[in-house]
Amino acid sequence: MHMPFHDVTKSGDVIAKVERSPTLERGWWIFPRGECEGERFAWPPEVDETSVWLRIGHAPYDLLAEGTLKSGEPFRAYRVEGTWQPLPPFPKKNQREQLDLRGTPSGELFMISFCPSSSLSIFRLVRGDAWEPIPILFYPNRCFPSDYTFVAGEEGELWLAIDFCIGHKHDIILYHARS
Structure with missing residues (x-):
């Protein structure tokens, strides 16, 4: 499995982008602290998943996402209770x-x-x-x-x-x- 390490949250969860794996689907994953099983991040359908980059922040912006929509417009959001909330346009x-x-x-x-x-x-x-x-x-x-x-x-x-x-x-x- 090729999985470049990305970051660790304040609670110890590992955030990683999986490029190749015999068992995991390609994309961004979160692995809860001490767990081998992870959760693949779900994106809104209009988001170009290949463009997304994640950054660890601080509450209430613990996890920030930057990328583009399929239309080419910027996508910037933060995660709250498992869903992505868009940030206002810059x-x-x-x-x-x-x-x-x-x-x-x-x-x-x-x-x-x-x-x-x-x-x-x-x-x-x-x-x-x-x-x-x-x-x-x-x-x-x-x-x-x-x-x-x-x-x-x-x-x-x-x-x-x-x-x-x-x-x-x-x-x-x-x-x-x-x-």
Whole structure:
């Protein structure tokens, strides 16, 4: 069986994507802590299962899914009691944005967005139905970030480290805020 390890939930359940197996169907599976038997995730019929990627978050966004619908539109949802609840549409700035969802220990959900114009945006999900922008200031002469790390601490602290790498020179900016 070829099953790349993906992640482990806070309760110890294993989330894995099965590519090939003599006994398991291809797709995303959850194996409860200490169990050999797993459950294959069921997706809404309009979801392109091959595009889905999962991320572990924090309650109420314990498990986040990102991918596309068969129509090509984005699919982003969180799992509640075995069903996928869609997230509100993200603010659209550019079709080629790189998006990243992060749940915090305090139960908030953030979306980080990079677009080719070197702009970065962070949005917070407010009341479960709207994305509120969080301003991030940049120097206008920066190039497109080569890497970033976004961490949400236990006490509601947000940390964002952005690496602007040109050749072998790394120019890193660290942002810190309280949510």
